[in-house]
Amino acid sequence: MIQLHQVCFSYGNKKVYDSFTMSLHKGSIYGLLGKNGTGKSTFLKLLAGLIFPDKGTITIGLFNPKNRHPDFLKDIYLIPEEFNLPDVKIDALLKYYAPFYPKFDKMKFDYYIKEFEVPIQHSFSQMSLGQKKKAIISFGLSCNTSLLLMDEPTNGLDIISKAQFKQVMKHTHNPEQCIIVSTHQAKDLESLITRVCIIDEQGMILDKNVEDIIHKLQFKFSQDPEEIERAAYVEEYMNNTKTIILPIDTPILDNKLDLEMLFKAVVTNKQFIQQHLQ
């Protein structure tokens, strides 16, 4: 569905992507992780056609995002980290903006707004940042676009709202949709994503299904010196207990992905992790 081929991109002299090639498919929720300045937001902007690659091609369905074709734009929605909503009430947003998106689902929107407890009688200028963010997330999810891009969606949300976000995202599974969520808050994504992508200065260093990861790596607490010795990644927890990532040959029940640990492991012990995930 989405194909990036030999994409090069730089901000002035600072190279962000050099001959970057990748495919993304519909029916998946991608969790995009990376350190600051490694190009997570840039990746989303390239896909949305907000910035153009210096070299290489990006194809999304039949379109090149650079052309900003209306048929492409009506099938993509970006929830940026810094967003702008017109100073109108929710009903005006539905009346004047929803018609641009032919697959917009009003019932879904009502459900999300209710779930998020967004005050519908207020205009956006009267809402808090968190309420606005929840409104734009609800709108973005209800557009049912084939590609939904979210840049740090949980920034600005309180603890309850983050739980509501997780709850809402669980109901969004759509086999015709590809969702890419870029975030630093790895914990917020753990139970939602189906594929993990980790970017660093060299480009995409990990792009694997969550299923594959938990079949090959075990995330656990351990005090066993032998296990700790074999671990691909070890982190001090408390009272001689350590959190470890252990390579395994056979899948283990109740093995839950710890995204934050995986990220740290990939960044610090890239080759070892990549070898085990082959």
Place this chain on the structure above:
Amino acid sequence: MQAYFNFSRFKKLVFSHWTEYKKRYMLFILALFGIMLFGAICLLLIDGKYAADEELQYALFHFCWITSACIFSGTFLSNLNDKSKGITYILLPTSIFEKFLCTLLYTIPLFFIVFALIFYIIDIPFVAISNYIKYQDYLISHSINYVQYTNKFEPYKVISLFIDVKHQSNSYSMTTYKAFLQFFFVGLSLQAYFLMGSAFFKKFAFVKTILSAFVIMLFFTVYSFLMLKNNHVPERIVDNYFNTNPVIDTYYWICHAYVWYFKMGLGILFYIITFFHMKEKEI
């Protein structure tokens, strides 16, 4: 064709734009009304009996329209330079051509109609009050010098924007069709320049647009002066349009075309540059 223009999409864009900006536009209209009303009252207080002279009415119309239209256009595309607003604007599912047409619709015909309405709302009572003051003055003068003042009282008229093409006044009059068009097209070119400035400059777009206009004008003035001084172009080469004693006569149409390019062509050029800037804008 659907990729460039679709009427239903364009209609949605026009309405969504109005929904988003109606508060700002209403405030702008109120401010414009207030300033023009204040100006009209000042004119009546300074010299009420001459305030509604037709030449002055036309001059005020052009001055106020050009100034307010430039201010309005000078901030219209500032969204493109704001990260969050720019993303929303670019990703709204319409073509760049439709976004550009919507910009033209709001800044040219809609603005002109709204401005003309405000102008007439103020101008009609303004002319009536000025005529009343003029008539009072006429009565006083007539009663004192009844022998000399036998001429009939002639009230000022509210100016019309639909000037008869055949209407002839002296060549420097503002009330002619030709003068009206001249000001109209110069106004459009200036508006186009300010619109372009709003799309190009990131911060203080309006001030930077004015400053850049001065720099460009200064450049052309110095360039023209140096060209003439160094005799690259012989003095008085041009025809009667500019010079009453030409060395070489050229056809009138050449000079008219030259003036037309400056009057209209520059505006069109600015609009084309703005369109391509919108198209290639990265955020």
